Amino acid sequence: MKHKGRYGPYGGFYVPEVLIPALEEIEAAFERFKNDPEFYEELGALYADYAGRPTPLYYARRFSETVGFAVYIKREDLLHGGAHKINNTLGQGLLARYMGKTKLIAETGAGQHGLATAIVGALFGMQTKVFMGCTDVQRQNVNVHKMRLMGAEVIPVEGGTGTLKDAINDALRYWTAHVSDTFYLFGTAGGPHPYPSVVRYFQEPIGRETRRQCLDKIGRLPDLVAACVGGGSNAIGIFSGFLDDPQVQLIGVEGGGKGLDTRQHCATLAKGSVGILHGSRTYLLQDENGQIHETECISAGLDYPGVGPEHSYLKDTGRAKYVAVTDEEVLDVFDLFCKTEGIIPALESSHALAWIYRQKGRLSQDTLAVVNLSGRGDKDIGIVEQHRPLGEGLL
Amino acid sequence: MSTYQNTFSRLNRAALIPFFVIGDPTYAVCLDLVKAALDSGADILELGIPFSDPIADGPTIQKADIRALAAGITPAMALRFVREITEYKPVPIGLLVYYNLVVQYGTERFFKDFKEAGGASVLVADLSIDDADEIVPAVEAVGLQTVFMVTPNTPGPRIKAIVEKTTGFIYTVSLLGTTGERSSLSDSIRPLIARIRKHTDKPICVGFGISSPEHAQQVASAGADGVIIGSRIVKFIEENLDQPQRTQDRIAHFISEVRAALEQTGRIEQKR
Numbered sequence: 014m015k016h017k018g019r020y021g022p023y024g025g026f027y028v029p030e031v032l033i034p035a036l037e038e039i040e041a042a043f044e045r046f047k048n049d050p051e052f053y054e055e056l057g058a059l060y061a062d063y064a065g066r067p068t069p070l071y072y073a074r075r076f077s078e079t080v081g082f083a084v085y086i087k088r089e090d091l092l093h094g095g096a097h098k099i100n101n102t103l104g105q106g107l108l109a110r111y112m113g114k115t116k117l118i119a120e121t122g123a124g125q126h127g128l129a130t131a132i133v134g135a136l137f138g139m140q141t142k143v144f145m146g147c148t149d150v151q152r153q154n155v156n157v158h159k160m161r162l163m164g165a166e167v168i169p170v171e172g173g174t175g176t177l178k179d180a181i182n183d184a185l186r187y188w189t190a191h192v193s194d195t196f197y198l199f200g201t202a203g204g205p206h207p208y209p210s211v212v213r214y215f216q217e218p219i220g221r222e223t224r225r226q227c228l229d230k231i232g233r234l235p236d237l238v239a240a241c242v243g244g245g246s247n248a249i250g251i252f253s254g255f256l257d258d259p260q261v262q263l264i265g266v267e268g269g270g271k272g273l274d275t276r277q278h279c280a281t282l283a284k285g286s287v288g289i290l291h292g293s294r295t296y297l298l299q300d301e302n303g304q305i306h307e308t309e310c311i312s313a314g315l316d317y318p319g320v321g322p323e324h325s326y327l328k329d330t331g332r333a334k335y336v337a338v339t340d341e342e343v344l345d346v347f348d349l350f351c352k353t354e355g356i357i358p359a360l361e362s363s364h365a366l367a368w369i370y371r372q373k374g375r376l377s378q379d380t381l382a383v384v385n386l387s388g389r390g391d392k393d394i395g396i397v398e399q400h401r402p403l404g405e406g407l408l
Numbered sequence: 409m410s411t412y413q414n415t416f417s418r419l420n421r422a423a424l425i426p427f428f429v430i431g432d433p434t435y436a437v438c439l440d441l442v443k444a445a446l447d448s449g450a451d452i453l454e455l456g457i458p459f460s461d462p463i464a465d466g467p468t469i470q471k472a473d474i475r476a477l478a479a480g481i482t483p484a485m486a487l488r489f490v491r492e493i494t495e496y497k498p499v500p501i502g503l504l505v506y507y508n509l510v511v512q513y514g515t516e517r518f519f520k521d522f523k524e525a526g527g528a529s530v531l532v533a534d535l536s537i538d539d540a541d542e543i544v545p546a547v548e549a550v551g552l553q554t555v556f557m558v559t560p561n562t563p564g565p566r567i568k569a570i571v572e573k574t575t576g577f578i579y580t581v582s583l584l585g586t587t588g589e590r591s592s593l594s595d596s597i598r599p600l601i602a603r604i605r606k607h608t609d610k611p612i613c614v615g616f617g618i619s620s621p622e623h624a625q626q627v628a629s630a631g632a633d634g635v636i637i638g639s640r641i642v643k644f645i646e647e648n649l650d651q652p653q654r655t656q657d658r659i660a661h662f663i664s665e666v667r668a669a670l671e672q673t674g675r676i677e678q679k680r
């Protein structure tokens with residue numbers, strides 16, 4: 014695998030020896046099946062009939078009027094399960110089935126990837142275990158219930174801050190002991206090779222569809238495309254459609270938490286430095302000795318001190334720009350978006366919306382922006398209510 | 409002749425190699441514990457630098473990492489610890505470290521400082537032979553040796569490549585999984601050692617899950633050159649956190665028992 018899975022200096026597969034054969038097996042299966050007509054057809058049918066692809070590209074009229082330029086929304090929130098995560102879990106789940114694996118494990122932060130894995134586990138009749146930090150189990154308990162309903166076992170992970178990083182640690186440890194019959198269905202475009210390219214591949218329909226829809230509907234490419242970045246899967250999915258269109262600005266929006274001058278954020282690309290975590294060389298939030306920081310962010314799905322390696326590369330090359338918005342900005346725009354569009358956005362996706370809102374009055378009115386609405390926010394209502402008793406907002 | 413070859417060939421039995429997380433539970437207590445282990449019969453040491461995200465380790469060693477980090481242990485302090493130990497007794501010390509700590513310290517400077525502290529070998533837990541070139545020049549430039557792992561699922565051709573890259577000893581594990589105590593050792597250890605032996609006469613040490621003198625004997629009679637005991641030792645620390653003297657007594661007692669068991673096995677094997 015030596016030279017594969019590199020994005021400039023980033024990526025790689027920095028894992029204990031015991032995991033190497035499993036990663037090689039997945040890499041080989043992925044290379045073989047992604048071009049297999051039967052696999053392709055089966056996945057296409059699942060995307061269309063089960064998940065609900067293609068998703069609409071929708072002109073958010075009242076939100077656009079509020080910010081003063083045109084904002085189109087890629088409606089990944091309408092997918093089955095309520096987030097883009099199902100694109101990846103259907104793809105990897107099918108891959109696991111073609112490989113003859115019978116058990117799935119996954120990590121989850123917001124519970125969206127865990128839920129999407131539980132869905133696929135039920136669909137394919139595979140035993141599913143989901144590792145989830147204990148903080149996240151509490152703040153995303155609706156998703157915990159949903160996963161259990163679908164027959165998945167949710168394993169709360171103590172240790173660290175009980176968030177996504179800790180869940181990945183324990184999922185990797187479990188996998189180490191069960192590599193022979195278990196497929197690790199990784200949730201974001203990060204981790205060791207081949208996951209960054211596998212996850213990207215299964216999220217690419219977002220970008221392909223968006224580009225075509227822009228041309229068909231609006232007659233031109235957008236000026237900018239914004240997406241939130243946790244590990245980076247929804248962002249790389251939509252960015253991938255526009256990487257070869259240099260006139261399209263790509264904006265990745267990270268969790269600025271309580272502010273970038275505090276330690277309570279998860280803005281890995283905006284504030285981090287290069288290191289190695291979870292199998293990948295990439296930007297990280299870490300101290301001067303290389304111990305990984307514990308992050309804090311209102312959105313569980315972004316609460317991670319690393320990021321997919323391709324984003325590190327896109328940052329260095331300047332092809333994409335990475336910015337951060339604070340929890341407060343996110344809560345403001347969450348409320349605004351509900352009231353102007355009748356759509357409850359996930360707190361993760363609200364980060365991208367918040368950056369757009371910040372451009373109010375700064376971009377010309379003929380600007381055309383696309384936001385990847387990676388998920389719906391039903392799971393977040395409890396958190397929002399804790400911070401903002403009903404009725405307080407921008408409107 | 410290298411330090412390891414000296415040690416392994418001098419012994420006519422398997423080497424006893426306890427593992428500690430440096431600074432667990434504190435720098436000072438850990439120093440006493442490691443010295444006690446040496447005084448009661450350890451031949452070689454395997455020492456780990458605490459890391460925030462030790463994915464190759466099970467719960468026992470994770471907790472040790474957390475204790476050591478809470479005690480403020482940094483990689484620089486860990487290297488000072490190594491120096492204090494080698495000044496106390498010149499045994500070979502193998503280091504277990506996660507790659508990010510090496511990279512942030514500065515790869516060349518890290519290995520130079522470890523060598524100057526008296527260290528013998530390095531095992532980077534999350535760096536495989538595929539990327540060994542990232543460290544090997546710096547390791548060899550200062551005269552350190554490399555340790556790489558072979559696991560029960562490592563295919564034959566890869567075992568060959570791993571032993572070729574290894575200049576210290578081959579670290580092998582008896583079963584799939586992270587570090588941690590096991591009540592029984594898997595039967596796969598003898599065939600695994602035999603599979604590795606086909607490719608090399610370099611020393612083979614076995615770790616993960618060895619938690620009693622009987623285990624150590626089984627591994628030794630399966631042909632291992634060294635027996636690495638980690639979680640069992642670390643557990644003594646966890647079990648007696650507010651009684652450092654008791655921890656020390658229990659570790660010393662355990663080490664001398666294992667040592668006696670290994671000597672007995674060694675004599676039996678020699679008579680054969």
Ligand SMILES: Cc1ncc(COP(=O)(O)O)c(C=O)c1O
Binds near residue numbers: 122202244362
């Ligand atoms: C709705 C939604 N968007 C985004 C993310 C962040 O993940 P990624 O950066 O991989 O898209 C999550 C993660 O849980 C999510 O649930």
